[in-house]
Amino acid sequence: IAGITQAPTSQILAAGRRMTLRCTQDMRHNAMYWYRQDLGLGLRLIHYSNTAGTTGKGEVPDGYSVSRANTDDFPLTLASAVPSQTSVYFCASSDSSGGSNEQFFGPGTRLTVL
Amino acid sequence: GQSLEQPSEVTAVEGAIVQINCTYQTSGFYGLSWYQQHDGGAPTFLSYNGLDGLEETGRFSSFLSRSDSYGYLLLQELQMKDSASYFCAVRANQAGTALIFGKGTTLSVSS
Numbered sequence: 001i002a003g004i005t006q007a008p009t010s011q012i013l014a015a016g017r018r019m020t021l022r023c024t025q026d027m028r029h030n031a032m033y034w035y036r037q038d039l040g041l042g043l044r045l046i047h048y049s050n051t052a053g054t055t056g057k058g059e060v061p062d063g064y065s066v067s068r069a070n071t072d073d074f075p076l077t078l079a080s081a082v083p084s085q086t087s088v089y090f091c092a093s094s095d096s097s098g099g100s101n102e103q104f105f106g107p108g109t110r111l112t113v114l
Numbered sequence: 115g116q117s118l119e120q121p122s123e124v125t126a127v128e129g130a131i132v133q134i135n136c137t138y139q140t141s142g143f144y145g146l147s148w149y150q151q152h153d154g155g156a157p158t159f160l161s162y163n164g165l166d167g168l169e170e171t172g173r174f175s176s177f178l179s180r181s182d183s184y185g186y187l188l189l190q191e192l193q194m195k196d197s198a199s200y201f202c203a204v205r206a207n208q209a210g211t212a213l214i215f216g217k218g219t220t221l222s223v224s225s
Contacts, residue, residue, distance in 0.1 A: 033212050042201060042217040043157065050210035058212060090156065096211040101147050101164075103213065105156035 006091050006106040013081050013113050021076040021109050023091030031096045032074040033103065034066060036087040049074055081113045116140045118202055118216035125222045126192050134187045134219045136202035144205040146178050146185045147213065151199045197223045
């Protein structure tokens with residue numbers, strides 16, 4: 001692995017189902033993020049984690065949960081999917097310890113909730 | 115809270131110079147970043163301004179005026195491959211580096 005990976009690449013999901021989007025990075029970055037991107041709305045922050053063991057809510061956290069059990073993984077869970085959660089989901093990571101503001105993004109997961 | 119305003123679309127021709135403006139409202143300010151995203155792809159980092167002034171990286175430059183809550187991204191010697199969406203972003207809070215993004219500016223470069 002080189003960088004940040006997401007799985008699945010795309011998914012069609014029935015409303016009401018539970019879904020976990022996976023995100024893994026091998027850069028040993030302390031901080032990780034989840035964003036959703038919808039046409040005309042740009043990227044919106046869902047949840048973030050500044051370091052393993054801690055998480056925080058972003059702009060649009062409702063309906064989503066995250067965990068950060070270790071440095072490398074930051075899964076995003078939709079407990080009961082709804083059609084409004086149809087979106088492209090991007091995971092990102094950064095090394096904030098040195099003051100860098102550069103975030104590295106994964107390739108995204110395209111989720112459709114029917 | 116935070117909000118950012120940038121134009122939705124900009125068009126230009128190859129070889130030209132284009133400026134994408136960004137104004138922001140934040141409860142606390144910890145720097146302005148710019149990201150590029152080609153259609154359907156992952157956003158990639160372009161630049162960061164923590165202090166007033168101009169930052170130059172090759173054909174791209176970024177400017178910040180904290181007193182005016184304003185910044186811009188300047189793209190010179192435009193190429194077809196510069197056709198993409200460009201997002202300005204500010205940090206969500208002091209505690210970390212999570213970002214709040216503008217809605218993006220779609221740049222179309224024609225020959």
